[in-house]
Amino acid sequence: MKTKDLVLEEALKQFSEKGYAGTSMSDIAKPLGISKAALYKHFESKQQIFDIIIEESEKRFKEFLAELSTHFSRGDSDKTAGAGSGVSEIATGDDLCERVFSFVKFSLSDPYSVRVRHMLTMSQFQSKELAEMYSKRYVETMLDYYGELFEGLMEKGLMKRGDIRHLALMFYAPVIMYTGIWDREPGRAKECEEAIRKHVLIFYSLTKTK
Amino acid sequence: MKTKDLVLEEALKQFSEKGYAGTSMSDIAKPLGISKAALYKHFESKQQIFDIIIEESEKRFKEFLAELSTHFSRGDSDKTAGAGSGVSEIATGDDLCERVFSFVKFSLSDPYSVRVRHMLTMSQFQSKELAEMYSKRYVETMLDYYGELFEGLMEKGLMKRGDIRHLALMFYAPVIMYTGIWDREPGRAKECEEAIRKHVLIFYSLTKTK
DNA sequence: AATTATAGTTACCACGCGGTTACGCGTCAA
DNA sequence: TTGACGCGTAACCGCGTGGTAACTATAATT
Numbered sequence: 001m002k003t004k005d006l007v008l009e010e011a012l013k014q015f016s017e018k019g020y021a022g023t024s025m026s027d028i029a030k031p032l033g034i035s036k037a038a039l040y041k042h043f044e045s046k047q048q049i050f051d052i053i054i055e056e057s058e059k060r061f062k063e064f065l066a067e068l069s070t071h072f073s074r075g076d077s078d079k080t081a082g083a084g085s086g087v088s089e090i091a092t093g094d095d096l097c098e099r100v101f102s103f104v105k106f107s108l109s110d111p112y113s114v115r116v117r118h119m120l121t122m123s124q125f126q127s128k129e130l131a132e133m134y135s136k137r138y139v140e141t142m143l144d145y146y147g148e149l150f151e152g153l154m155e156k157g158l159m160k161r162g163d164i165r166h167l168a169l170m171f172y173a174p175v176i177m178y179t180g181i182w183d184r185e186p187g188r189a190k191e192c193e194e195a196i197r198k199h200v201l202i203f204y205s206l207t208k209t210k
Numbered sequence: 211m212k213t214k215d216l217v218l219e220e221a222l223k224q225f226s227e228k229g230y231a232g233t234s235m236s237d238i239a240k241p242l243g244i245s246k247a248a249l250y251k252h253f254e255s256k257q258q259i260f261d262i263i264i265e266e267s268e269k270r271f272k273e274f275l276a277e278l279s280t281h282f283s284r285g286d287s288d289k290t291a292g293a294g295s296g297v298s299e300i301a302t303g304d305d306l307c308e309r310v311f312s313f314v315k316f317s318l319s320d321p322y323s324v325r326v327r328h329m330l331t332m333s334q335f336q337s338k339e340l341a342e343m344y345s346k347r348y349v350e351t352m353l354d355y356y357g358e359l360f361e362g363l364m365e366k367g368l369m370k371r372g373d374i375r376h377l378a379l380m381f382y383a384p385v386i387m388y389t390g391i392w393d394r395e396p397g398r399a400k401e402c403e404e405a406i407r408k409h410v411l412i413f414y415s416l417t418k419t420k
Numbered sequence: 421a422a423t424t425a426t427a428g429t430t431a432c433c434a435c436g437c438g439g440t441t442a443c444g445c446g447t448c449a450a
Numbered sequence: 451t452t453g454a455c456g457c458g459t460a461a462c463c464g465c466g467t468g469g470t471a472a473c474t475a476t477a478a479t480t
Contacts, residue, residue, distance in 0.1 A: 003457080017335065021232035025438060037440080038458055046438065122332050124394050125227065131394035139387060166412050173383035181349060184334050184341035202376050213427075235468065247470080248428055256468065 004042045006032055008056070011049045016115035019122045020050055054133075057116045061137055068145060096153075097200045104175055104196060108182055108189075118183060138176060143168045150207075159207050167207065174199050214252045216242055218266070221259045226325035229332045230260055264343075267326045271347055278355060306363075307410045314385055314406060318392050318399075328393060348386060353378045360417075369417050377417065384409050 010031055014023040025046055029036045043049050107113050117138070124134040146168040153159035175196055182192040220241055224233040235256055239246045253259050317323050327348070334344040356378040363369035385406055392402040 019229055019231060019332070021229055024436075026436080035459060036438085037460080040439070041457055118335055122229070122335065125328055125332065128395075135391050135394055139391060163412060166409065169384045169387075169409065170380045170413075173387045174379045176387055177349060177379075177383040181345050184345055185338075199376065199379065202373060203380075234466075236466080244427095245429060246468085247430085250469065251427055 003032070003034070003038075007034075007039060007042060008049065008053055012053050012112075012115050012119065015050065015053070016118035016122075020046075020119075020126075053116075053119070054130075057120075058133070060112075065141065097197070097204055101197055101200055104179075105193065108179060108192075114183065117179075121183070142172050142176070146172050157209055160209055162207070171200075171203050213242070213244070213248075217249060217252060218259065218263055222263050222322075222325050222329065225260065225263070226328035226332075230256075230329075230336075263326075263329070264340075267330075268343070270322075275351065307407070307414055310410055311407055314389075315403065318389060318402075324393065327389075331393070352382050352386070356382050367419055370419055372417070381410075381413050 007028060011023070011028045014027055018027075025036045025039055028049075029039055039049075043052070120130065120134050120137070123130050125131065143165070147164045150159055150167050150171075151164050154161050154164075178192040178196050178199075182189055217238060221233070221238050224237055228237075235249055236246045238259075239249055249259075253262070317327075330340065330344050330347070333340050335341065353375070357374045360369055360377050360381075361374050364371050364374075388402040388406050388409075392399055
């Protein structure tokens with residue numbers, strides 16, 4: 001059952017480079033040393049390949065979310081946190097910066113994440129579902145995450161109190177903006193990396209309790 | 211010579227909805243009540259239609275930029291500003307908010323701007339040129355603009371001093387983020403409009419000199 | 421009035437598309 | 451040994467693609 005996964009991988013690669021409409025079934029088959037007809041032994045249609053990729057990415061995203069929440073339990077949550085490594089372990093600003101930055105850098109560098117993001121970026125206007133998925137994944141979820149993170153920091157007295165949503169916005173929006181540059185122009189990766197790091201540091205210095 | 215412009219308009223519309231590869235020459239010709247072959251009386255190829263749209267949009271963008279700079283002359287600029295309506299006329303925070311917001315709202319609502327932005331969003335990974343154009347247009351230029359605006363406000367003592375680039379970043383990045391939502395999910399336009407307005411107001415209250 | 425340019429038309433081209441069919445060939449269980 | 455099955459192939463289908471050629475109606479120019 002290896003071929004099926006190879007097809008999905010190759011399809012994701014090409015969809016993320018040339019878009020769905022810009023990629024043909026032969027385009028997908030050729031690099032695998034396979035005939036186009038063989039694809040139909042594993043999938044019903046081109047659209048189904050796309051759908052399965054989306055589905056799989058959604059599954060992985062939810063796993064990623066679950067992992068996030070085990071690493072960070074909210075104060076008002078009723079589930080008792082186990083050996084969480086979230087707010088409780090963040091003491092210094094450098095800790096925060098390093099943790100946030102390594103997290104950001106992962107989603108920027110992980111090839112699978114990058115390809116899914118490119119593909120979704122190009123497909124976001126194709127349907128209501130894809131549009132909502134994009135917003136949910138790259139905006140709402142992340143704003144919620146950082147909002148809760150900051151809320152925890154405030155409760156611990158590590159961050160100045162303020163409008164949580166707005167702080168999350170001012171923190172995360174620049175990150176997503178640099179992500180866009182990074183994706184479009186890989187040659188500027190280093191520049192973006194430094195800009196994000198600088199942003200995190202300045203943000204920290206502006207919001208920390210002295 | 212009206213047909214040529216109608217073709218460009220229709221092509222932009224369809225490219226911005228279905229992408230370049232997802233749009234055929236017949237798709238463009240049909241709504242105009244014209245045969246596909248007639249398109250070739252005005253254009254050499256499908257690619258040329260796309261290129262001309264890009265070219266025209268670049269022209270309009272530069273006009274837009276020129277207009278911006280007549281409305282706002284920098285302090286260290288050697289060219290004497292005419293009847294500028296820039297910083298010099300901004301007195302209260304409400305003025306700033308209203309001016310910035312109406313500017314943002316225009317680029318969000320103007321159908322031509324919206325379509326170009328959608329088209330570029332879908333095409334940004336197709337070539338180095340398009341990628342750079344996207345970054346320049348929707349990131350660098352805007353950051354520069356707001357940076358200069360804030361610099362002027364600081365010189366006038368209307369805004370707390372701080373890292374100009376970073377202030378522009380924290381101000382503009384959220385705007386571009388909401389622009390994305392607005393574009394993807396037009397049903398959330400009102401929500402985004404309010405969120406942007408709120409952001410501008412909070413940003414103002416945090417950075418104004420009391 | 422004759423000519424020329426323009427902007428359309430219909431009919432067509434070769435090709436590549438997504439998708440289908442008929443078949444071959446190993447593998448493995450009965 | 452047999453036969454079903456999984457996974458591949460080559461060849462093909464109908465259609466739509468970008469693009470072209472020949473023709474025509476109209477309107478402006480000379």
